[in-house]
Amino acid sequence: xxxxxxxxxxxxxxxxxxxxxxxxxxxxxxxxxxxxxxxxxxxxxxxxxxxxxxxxxxxxxxxxxxxxxxxxxxxxxxxxxxxxxxxxxxxxxxxxxxxxxxxxxxxxxxxxxxxxxxxxxxxxxxxxxxxx
Numbered sequence: 001x002x003x004x005x006x007x008x009x010x011x012x013x014x015x016x017x018x019x020x021x022x023x024x025x026x027x028x029x030x031x032x033x034x035x036x037x038x039x040x041x042x043x044x045x046x047x048x049x050x051x052x053x054x055x056x057x058x059x060x061x062x063x064x065x066x067x068x069x070x071x072x073x074x075x076x077x078x079x080x081x082x083x084x085x086x087x088x089x090x091x092x093x094x095x096x097x098x099x100x101x102x103x104x105x106x107x108x109x110x111x112x113x114x115x116x117x118x119x120x121x122x123x124x125x126x127x128x129x130x131x132x
Contacts (some may be wrong), residue, residue, distance in 0.1 A: 018049055018112040020078070023064070025116070025121075028057025028120045032097065037104045044077075045108050053093075060097065061122050067115050068100060077103030078111055 012020050015036030023029050030050050037045035051057040068080040079102070084095040102108055 016045055016108050019115075022050055022112040022115050022119075023047060023100075024065070026056075026060035026119070028052040028054050028060045029064070030040060036108070037102075037110075039095075039104055042103055044103050046099055047108070048097055049100045050097050062104040063119070064098075064100070067118055071106075071111060071114065076106045076111075078106055083132070111121075 008090050009017065009021075012034055013036035016034045017103045018093050020031050020034050028051060030052070031047055032050055033046075033048040035043070037043050051061045065080050068078050071078045078100065081101055083097060083099060087095045088097065100111075102111065
């Protein structure tokens with residue numbers, strides 16, 4: 001999981017690209033879909049992603065959840081949503097995915113900058129003590 005190829009990057013809308021890159025910079029996260037939003041239709045921006053079934057994936061999800069909630073408490077219209085189609089479509093354990101959703105007034109670039117700044121400051125798994 002993780003990085004996005006240059007070919008795929010060309011297909012990502014410019015208004016959401018920085019957030020896609022920021023999310024894919026976490027070990028254990030992989031974006032699957034994104035939309036920069038469309039003001040003429042009143043649509044918000046969103047980025048969908050999967051989480052690897054690993055300690056790194058779980059830690060990354062916790063961190064993104066904290067960041068989204070912190071922004072929400074500060075009055076930003078950013079939400080982290082867990083969702084799933086019916087399990088019979090993909091099979092148990094392969095249906096769950098996550099979506100960051102934001103109002104057009106709340107820039108995905110600003111959220112990406114916040115996420116990366118906080119990641120640089122606090123998200124160093126090497127500094128966390130190992131479990132006994």
